Amino acid sequence: MKKIIAVVAGDGIGPEVMQQCLRVLEHIADNFQHQFEYQHALIGGAAYEHYQIHCPDETLAICDAADAILFGSVGGPLNQQHLKKWQNCEANSLLKIRKHFNLAVNIRPIQVYTELAHLCPLKTERIQQGVDMLIFRELTGGIYFGNHQQSNKDNQRQASDECVYDEAQVRTIAHKAFQAAEQRQNKLCSVDKANVLATSKLWRDIVNDVANDYPCVELTHMLVDNCALQLVINPSQFDVIVTENMFGDILSDLAAALPGSLGLMPSASFNRQSKGLFEPSGGSAPELTGKKIANPCAQILSAAMMLRQAFAMYKEADLIESAIKATFGKGIMTADLADNDAHAVSTAEFVDVLLNEMTNLTP
Ligand code: IPM
Numbered sequence: 558m559k560k561i562i563a564v565v566a567g568d569g570i571g572p573e574v575m576q577q578c579l580r581v582l583e584h585i586a587d588n589f590q591h592q593f594e595y596q597h598a599l600i601g602g603a604a605y606e607h608y609q610i611h612c613p614d615e616t617l618a619i620c621d622a623a624d625a626i627l628f629g630s631v632g633g634p635l636n637q638q639h640l641k642k643w644q645n646c647e648a649n650s651l652l653k654i655r656k657h658f659n660l661a662v663n664i665r666p667i668q669v670y671t672e673l674a675h676l677c678p679l680k681t682e683r684i685q686q687g688v689d690m691l692i693f694r695e696l697t698g699g700i701y702f703g704n705h706q707q708s709n710k711d712n713q714r715q716a717s718d719e720c721v722y723d724e725a726q727v728r729t730i731a732h733k734a735f736q737a738a739e740q741r742q743n744k745l746c747s748v749d750k751a752n753v754l755a756t757s758k759l760w761r762d763i764v765n766d767v768a769n770d771y772p773c774v775e776l777t778h779m780l781v782d783n784c785a786l787q788l789v790i791n792p793s794q795f796d797v798i799v800t801e802n803m804f805g806d807i808l809s810d811l812a813a814a815l816p817g818s819l820g821l822m823p824s825a826s827f828n829r830q831s832k833g834l835f836e837p838s839g840g841s842a843p844e845l846t847g848k849k850i851a852n853p854c855a856q857i858l859s860a861a862m863m864l865r866q867a868f869a870m871y872k873e874a875d876l877i878e879s880a881i882k883a884t885f886g887k888g889i890m891t892a893d894l895a896d897n898d899a900h901a902v903s904t905a906e907f908v909d910v911l912l913n914e915m916t917n918l919t920p
């Protein structure tokens with residue numbers, strides 16, 4: 558198969574983990590007779606240097622023409638936030654590209670690998686039944702995209718952020734989450750704050766309505782504060798979670814603590830036409846940049862999600878995921894996972910071993 562991939566590496570560790578990720582994709586292309594054409598484009602601070610904006614039309618055009626978008630990360634160091642290059646960089650880049658392609662359905666898988674279970678911050682007995690869930694986060698609505706205002710009242714500054722959802726937005730993500738649950742354990746937990754918020758009452762109504770189309774899926778509702786608690790005391794209870802934009806942002810970071818490192822967390826975002834953007838859940842990690850220690854797994858696992866979900870290359874995606882587990886199984890880890898720095902391998906060394914494992918696992 559021939560596929561065009563928009564490669565938007567961005568800032569910080571983005572370019573270095575992307576470079577390693579492309580080695581993995583080339584290995585797949587060679588071994589499965591595919592052809593991947595990479596169209597590189599700038600985003601974030603990297604784009605600002607060339608275009609004086611964070612998400613230029615040139616980048617959107619390259620993404621538009623591609624079969625899928627492979628994204629790195631954006632944003633700059635804390636001590637440089639005063640520079641124009643970094644001001645509002647994440648919002649200008651990510652929120653613009655999400656809105657432009659209407660990437661409403663964001664999927665964040667959370668898994669505690671048995672090979673890495675010792676890295677989970679919870680007591681062993683809390684994860685004995687395994688942790689393997691998908692968080693479906695609505696990505697183009699809610700408080701992120703309502704009116705943001707600052708004003709003055711009685712000589713005091715005040716601010717407001719508007720949270721809006723319409724039925725269609727809830728319906729779209731609910732269907733996707735139910736369909737995913739059907740392919741898994743048939744359990745869907747919808748998370749809201751229906752005891753307080755009007756948007757959450759609407760959310761619950763629509764999710765209940767959509768449930769009629771999926772009689773085999775057991776639907777539960779959970780309030781977001783309780784969900785945060787449950788993710789810590791009993792994460793095994795969750796199969797698929799579906800929630801609105803900001804709740805999903807917060808809960809997915811909370812859940813990302815379970816596997817032991819943000820460097821393991823991939824994500825995928827889709828629009829109604831199934832255009833997909835695939836990116837690590839973590840940020841640009843400026844403090845790790847250039848040190849050759851960044852964990853490339855989040856980027857590589859995002860590419861695996863791209864192969865499976867955008868290109869229907871199931872064997873190829875399975876191979877990457879199995880090889881990553883096999884690499885961990887051999888005790889090969891980057892510094893964020895290794896028990897001491899002396900045992901850690903560099904970003905590129907990890908991928909050297911990973912490519913070997915891929916070869917070993919190829920029938
Ligand atoms: C994420 C990030 C973004 C978000 C930020 C960088 C705008 O935290 O993808 O989770 O809040 O959506």
Ligand code: MN
Pocket residue numbers: 806807810
């Ligand atoms: Mn986030």
